[in-house]
Amino acid sequence: MKIKKETSIGNVIVGGGNPISIQSMLSCHPAQKQIVSKQLRELEEVGCDIVRIAVPDNEAVESIPYVLKSTNMPVVADIHFNAKLALASIKSGVHKLRMNPSNIKDKDAIGMVTKLAKQYSIPIRVGVNLGSIKNIQSEEDALEKMKQLLKSEIDILEQEDFTKIVLSAKCSKPKLNERINRWIDSNYNYPIHIGLTEAGSLLPGSIKTAIALKPLLDDGIGNTIRVSLTGELANEVNAARYLLQASDKMNGVVITSCPTCGRCKWDVKKYVSIVEKETASIRSSCTIAMMGCEVNGPGEASEADIGMAGSGGKAVLFCKGDIKRTGSTEEIFELLMEEIKKI
Numbered sequence: 001m002k003i004k005k006e007t008s009i010g011n012v013i014v015g016g017g018n019p020i021s022i023q024s025m026l027s028c029h030p031a032q033k034q035i036v037s038k039q040l041r042e043l044e045e046v047g048c049d050i051v052r053i054a055v056p057d058n059e060a061v062e063s064i065p066y067v068l069k070s071t072n073m074p075v076v077a078d079i080h081f082n083a084k085l086a087l088a089s090i091k092s093g094v095h096k097l098r099m100n101p102s103n104i105k106d107k108d109a110i111g112m113v114t115k116l117a118k119q120y121s122i123p124i125r126v127g128v129n130l131g132s133i134k135n136i137q138s139e140e141d142a143l144e145k146m147k148q149l150l151k152s153e154i155d156i157l158e159q160e161d162f163t164k165i166v167l168s169a170k171c172s173k174p175k176l177n178e179r180i181n182r183w184i185d186s187n188y189n190y191p192i193h194i195g196l197t198e199a200g201s202l203l204p205g206s207i208k209t210a211i212a213l214k215p216l217l218d219d220g221i222g223n224t225i226r227v228s229l230t231g232e233l234a235n236e237v238n239a240a241r242y243l244l245q246a247s248d249k250m251n252g253v254v255i256t257s258c259p260t261c262g263r264c265k266w267d268v269k270k271y272v273s274i275v276e277k278e279t280a281s282i283r284s285s286c287t288i289a290m291m292g293c294e295v296n297g298p299g300e301a302s303e304a305d306i307g308m309a310g311s312g313g314k315a316v317l318f319c320k321g322d323i324k325r326t327g328s329t330e331e332i333f334e335l336l337m338e339e340i341k342k343i
């Protein structure tokens, strides 16, 4: 693994020894103000670090100031084909561009974009997505074509003496995705944004992405991450966070909960989802156990810092396996939430 050059995206620094940042992307047009505000709020609540918006037209550019004032997250403008939109987005204050210079026919315009990006000190992410490559014959062919395309994008920027670059290469096949990212890592020292495209909905998409990205994370590859999922935006951030936590790349709250069985007499699922929401953006290490019953509860969760377990229609609060209080489920849950607030 090569240590990557540090690059700032607004107030977030990626590369070097900095933590891996979680990204997501608004699923609405930036001009849909109410939805924009709602989605930004949801992403911030679950601890998203960087947000991307599609900028397909002038109306989107005109909406950038509203997006910027509605969030503390750095905002990335995603632009295709149109240098004028890129220039206007930079002037509107976005913190990064996602743009492939090869999409822009006018070579003078590329120079203007890189010059302005330098002046505003913002990075440009260039990337390759297998979905945009035609006539793939085999995995080897796909890998070669992705390498060549990415290389040509980087060359265009470097010829303009622009090096505030972030790289990405994505596809929907875990093994190929891993191979192209390993190639990038060995050949460049620009920060890498990792993810798997068209991963699907929550369950299949999260599993497929975890399989694809875990070997890269284990080898220290990846400076920013997105888990692209169909559905609620918060799920993308939560899935990325769980993946980073399980890979020992991020501190946070780990919730240990049992699957429940015939011994369980309380609604573990309901209370676990409340705790998940409350603790999503906490970045201190803590393990919370939520167990269905006392038969195995405190014992099974003896490693947990705090937790609760059902007990004959009531519940118990425990710390490191020792029972501290007994009461109704509501009382014990309230005590648990008080403990959580101290984390």
Ligand code: SF4
Pocket: 258, 259, 260, 261, 262, 263, 264, 291, 292, 293, 294, 295, 296, 297, 300
């Ligand atoms: S902790 Fe109790 S309720 Fe949960 S699975 Fe184990 S035995 Fe069943």
